[in-house]
Amino acid sequence: MSWRVLVTGGAGFLGANLVERLLGQGHAVAVIDNYATGRRDALQSHARLTVAEGSVADAALVDRVTAELKPTHVVHGAAAYKDPDAWAEDVASNVLGTANVVKAAQRAGVQRFVYLQTALGYGPTKQVPIPADHPLRPTTSYAISKVGGERYVAMSGLPWLSLRLANVYGPRNYTGPMPAFYKRLKAGQKCTIVRTRRDFIEVEDFLRLMDKVLVPGAPTGPFNVASGKDCTILEVYEKIHAALGLSAGEPPAVNDPGADDLASLLLDPSLTMTAFDWRPTVPLDVGVKKLVAWFDAHGVGETFTHLRMPKG
Numbered sequence: 001m002s003w004r005v006l007v008t009g010g011a012g013f014l015g016a017n018l019v020e021r022l023l024g025q026g027h028a029v030a031v032i033d034n035y036a037t038g039r040r041d042a043l044q045s046h047a048r049l050t051v052a053e054g055s056v057a058d059a060a061l062v063d064r065v066t067a068e069l070k071p072t073h074v075v076h077g078a079a080a081y082k083d084p085d086a087w088a089e090d091v092a093s094n095v096l097g098t099a100n101v102v103k104a105a106q107r108a109g110v111q112r113f114v115y116l117q118t119a120l121g122y123g124p125t126k127q128v129p130i131p132a133d134h135p136l137r138p139t140t141s142y143a144i145s146k147v148g149g150e151r152y153v154a155m156s157g158l159p160w161l162s163l164r165l166a167n168v169y170g171p172r173n174y175t176g177p178m179p180a181f182y183k184r185l186k187a188g189q190k191c192t193i194v195r196t197r198r199d200f201i202e203v204e205d206f207l208r209l210m211d212k213v214l215v216p217g218a219p220t221g222p223f224n225v226a227s228g229k230d231c232t233i234l235e236v237y238e239k240i241h242a243a244l245g246l247s248a249g250e251p252p253a254v255n256d257p258g259a260d261d262l263a264s265l266l267l268d269p270s271l272t273m274t275a276f277d278w279r280p281t282v283p284l285d286v287g288v289k290k291l292v293a294w295f296d297a298h299g300v301g302e303t304f305t306h307l308r309m310p311k312g
């Protein structure tokens, strides 16, 4: 059966990979993206794809695209995060934008509403690993506004899911440590590592989960999307260094996390694994080699971070 899927943020990393997959599966897709961090060349034209440039904060635009597509599904991935001090932009995109998309989805009567959420919404926690029923105590503008958006999704009355994502990486990923390390190492520049731990899953594993969560009638609610095993950012650096085949050079500087960062963010994905019979399968070594090969072929360009630190 073919669906009509609205993918907001569809020119971004997760969005573009998902759009490509949905089109390959025979579905029709409409994208709304303002290219704040997404790329104009992320999506190739396709008979079953329409792309609208603009912000989800523009209710008229969201309503027009939704009225034209009549979506059966919404995947809401559009989100602002690139400037920790741009609170108004975060609120406009992540709270008002989400409210607009939820209202439009209600009118369309969608069968599934999937919200791509950040695990940063949990904030600093004492409980590790963090279960999906842990209270949300966000401490940054990005995380606060994303949790605000999630609250509207949760009271929508729609069959909704909030996928609380650990670090997803893979082709088209221009945010976070991996593209930043690749770019600096390629340019012969020294890297600065933050002394934090994170859980990384490869985009193919994320997409296999999306196949399952989009099926009408599948479980709903908040779910952690992670492998359940973390590593240090230094280990990630070393894997990228090795994948680039570089000889040992000057060691990177290792700094303590800033006030807006979390030292550890380890999620408990057991509920997700049981509910969707899903397990991440791509080992970090394999995924990093694939990513480096992809960057070698396509380049990196501008990179982004939600943190207050020197940008890659």
Ligand SMILES: NC(=O)c1ccc[n+]([C@@H]2O[C@H](COP(=O)([O-])OP(=O)(O)OC[C@H]3O[C@@H](n4cnc5c(N)ncnc54)[C@H](O)[C@@H]3O)[C@@H](O)[C@H]2O)c1
Residues within 6 Å of the ligand: 008, 009, 010, 011, 012, 013, 014, 015, 032, 033, 034, 035, 036, 037, 038, 039, 054, 055, 056, 057, 076, 077, 078, 079, 080, 092, 093, 097, 116, 117, 118, 119, 146, 165, 166, 167, 168, 169, 174, 175
């Ligand atoms: N990749 C991850 O590891 C990760 C982790 C946690 C949460 N997420 C969430 O997943 C979603 C997608 O993230 P991503 O990693 O693909 O990042 P991304 O930056 O590549 O994608 C976000 C997309 O949203 C677009 N966008 C931003 N503001 C918009 C607006 N107001 N209107 C329309 N489009 C807008 C951007 O241009 C971009 O194309 C986000 O909601 C993010 O919070 C991702």
